[in-house]
Amino acid sequence: MIAETGLMARRPGYYALRFVAVAVLYAGGWTAFALAGSSWWTLAVAAFLAVVYGQVALLAHDVAHRQVFRLRRATEVTGRIAGNAGIGMGYGWWQDKHTRHHANPNHEDLDPDVAPDLLVWSQDQARAARGLPRFIGRSQAYLYVPLLTLEGFNLHVAGVRALGDRSLKKRALEGTLLIAHFAVYAAVLFLVLPPGMAVAFLAVHQCLFGVYLGSIFAPNHKGMPILTGKDRPDFLRRQVLTSRNVRGGWFTDLALGGLNHQIEHHLFPSMPSPHLRKAQILVRRYCEELGVAYLETGLITSYRQALASLHRAGAPLRGTHTAS
Structure with a gap:
């Protein structure tokens, strides 16, 4: 049904305009930085550039999913320019991580996005936690937003660390672009x-960049069912039951890069993001026919559910044992 509607067709005009718009904002932000010079107004520019970097990351995401180009070479070149050179994100490392996430979203053992690191995502992970995750896990729902200020730095560090992995493709090129950035x-x-002002700019820019990235990705799966062990339902249910859509109009689509239609994106990852809203009508109806739960909430509600889930996951570390 999706194929018959033409929703899988690429949108070169749309992406050309989007690339030009983001490039203009990127260049404009750094021009404003140069013009502001040694002034504390430069921190306002840092906040603006944090949002622009988030938009570059969203473009790199669409490129990696082959939504933009048919040819692999064009995809990889553009992805590395936007990711490595543009915002200091290791494109190859991120693409591998994100591919594994899409294959098994919210699976404790298979999805790297819910692996226990600083945070624990389930009560089983909380019981097994040691060190820093065990300490943070007690209050992780309250610490989540402050910790997002480190996500931009984490993105850079993870990309650099991945250069030590011999399985990473084009390591020399990725490393050169990252170091140059x-x-x-x-x-x-x-x-x-x-x-002092340079350090302040760096802190504001990178911290707000991390918060923006977290605000984009947190509503998608956090607070949705966690799978474990051999608990792997069929493809449709594996993608739909672990994903959440966020209601909203054109501004929500712009701010979240279309990822507010997370269910449709996970079912059709190579579908251009402007088509996801149209696909939602078909997908929701299909899920209703099969009796598959389809969740869509408001943005604030999605954050509330995500934080409540984090609080429940940390219960064993507080000595309270609510149901998982």
Whole structure:
């Protein structure tokens, strides 16, 4: 049904306009940075660029899913320019991680996005937690937003660490682009601004970038059922039951890059993001016919559910044993 409607067809005009718009905002932000010079107004520019970096990340996401180009080479070149060179994100590392997430969303053993790191995502993970996750897990629902300020830094560090993995494709190219990004970024900051102001800019920019990324991805799966062991339902249920859609209009689509239609994106990952809203009508009706639960909430409700789930997951660490 989806194929017959033409919703899988690529949208070169749409993506050309989107790439140009984001490139203009990117260049405009750094131009404003240069014009502001040694002024505390530069922190406003840092906040603006945090949002722009988030939009670049969303474009890299669509590119990686082959929504933009048919050819693999065009996809990889554009993805590395946007990811590695543009925002200092290891494109190859992220693509591998994200592919594994799509194959088994919210599966404790197979989805790297719910692996216990700083946070625990289930009560079983909480019981097995040691060290920092055990300490943070007690209050992780309250610490979640503050911890998101580190997500931008984590993205950079993970990309650099992945360069040590010999299985990573085009390691030399990825490393060169990452180092070039960090070198140019640091040089621009410390040549234009006094040291203290440069550090303040870096902190505001990277911390808000992390919060924006977290606000985009948290509503998608956090607070949805966690799968474990051999609990792997069929493809439709594996994708739909672990995903949440977020209601909203054009602004929500813009801010979340279309990922507010997470169910449709997981069922049809190569579908161009502007088509996801139209696909929702067919997907919701199909799920109703099969009796498959289809969840869509408001944005604030999605955050509330995600934080409530984190609080429940940490219950064993607080000595309270509510149901998983």
